[in-house]
Amino acid sequence: MSETFMAQFAQEADDVLGAILDQTADCIKLLSVEGDIEYVNRNGLRALGLSSSDELVGRRWDEIWPVDGRARVIEAVNRAGRGQNDRFEAYCPIAAGQPRWWDVSVSPIMRADGEISHLLATSRDVTEKVQESLNERRMRERAMLAAERSDSIAREMRHRLKNQLAVVGSVAKLLARHSEGPSDLIDRLENKLQALARAQDLLTVHRDRPVTAKLAIEQVLEASGAGNLIEVSTLPDARLGDDAVQQLALILGELQTNSLKYGALGNDSGKITLTGSLGRDILTLHWHEDCGRPVTKPDYQGSGHMLLTRLGSTSGMSAGVNWHGTGPAVDFHVRVMPD
Incomplete structure (x- = not known):
């Protein structure tokens, strides 16, 4: 296959993947192995009360959480970095200060050679359930x-x-x-x-x-x-x-x-x-x-x-x-x- 085709296929795959991620109501973030935010889907930004990914990309994921919840976030990042899945429920208000509770799962993303390239963090708004x-x-x-x-x-x-x-x-x-x-x-x-x-x-x-x-x-x-x-x-x-x-x-x-x-x-x-x-x-x-x-x-x-x-x-x-x-x-x- 030509390099042009492979580049076009890769671009289309990225576009398809982005479209899929934007369809979910969950807040999906792609993290580096160290826990830095590299990507957040559109509905995730909306759920967090943000208008642009620039407000998150490049920041450490644990830093956007309240101080008393950061240790649990860091633990999840470390476990995913060792190849383990993790899940927890925690409180984190959105940008406007409104209270929110999140059901969070963190998983490693493996390359073909078995090495961990990224971490996938998915946060679902469960505030209504928690309030009930x-x-x-x-x-x-x-x-x-x-x-x-x-x-x-x-x-x-x-x-x-x-x-x-x-x-x-x-x-x-x-x-x-x-x-x-x-x-x-x-x-x-x-x-x-x-x-x-x-x-x-x-x-x-x-x-x-x-x-x-x-x-x-x-x-x-x-x-x-x-x-x-x-x-x-x-x-x-x-x-x-x-x-x-x-x-x-x-x-x-x-x-x-x-x-x-x-x-x-x-x-x-x-x-x-x-x-x-x-x-x-x-x-x-x-x-x-x-x-x-x-x-x-x-x-x-x-x-x-x-x-x-x-x-x-x-x-x-x-x-x-x-x-x-x-x-x-x-x-x-x-x-x-x-x-």
Whole structure:
């Protein structure tokens, strides 16, 4: 065959090959064995957001990738340079900065003598598939978090219900032993259940974080309607668990009930102050009543006193009532959460 024919055939073969490569939507690059870009097809330029091959030809292929992805690209070039095929998936934005994910394959191109002359790098845009996968993963993660949260809330509610039933049972037994009859028992138990309901309202609103002593006391007193009649001093910055909040609600409810019936809240001249001090994991509260008139200590200690003694004592520290000239002074204790 003449040299002219061979040259023409080679030119036509190049044109045919170029036309074939331009038909694919993939980004096809011909690399030197060292990884320099020698050719990129037309659709590849379009996929990369480029208008001319001059923007790529002559550059190292790994340099067009983000810094944290270059090591994987270099590894693929080295493997292809040793005659091995390689494939990986990686992130690389296009020229306009838009995010893209690519499924990349790199293969050696052999000459007739078996020597590697070039490397063929084919990149397919799989951004849509990756985004769908990421969205599915996020949805699964959100569903798992929602399920875990639901399970956590259910466990929490079971725990609280169990504790509250135990408290109700204990209070009911105590009131039954010291009530004057069924009607008195019902009235007293109703008051205690209302106090526990107020505590549960508080715990539900602040379910995701511990309740401070200041907030618990303020809201328990406010819910009872006596908040503006009781002077609360600055309280220590102590956090309370569920049991302590329920203790506070029951004790403060009992103290207010007694005060309305017999003490400072039952007349216009009465005054109550509530102060607190923090020991080691124990909050001690001091309830001081001034009835505005002389008051004598009662001869009989009823169910309220028993309730206070039982609920207001903890870790060897006992609740107590001391009487002064114009009313009772009550000390009681609740456990706080450690820092």
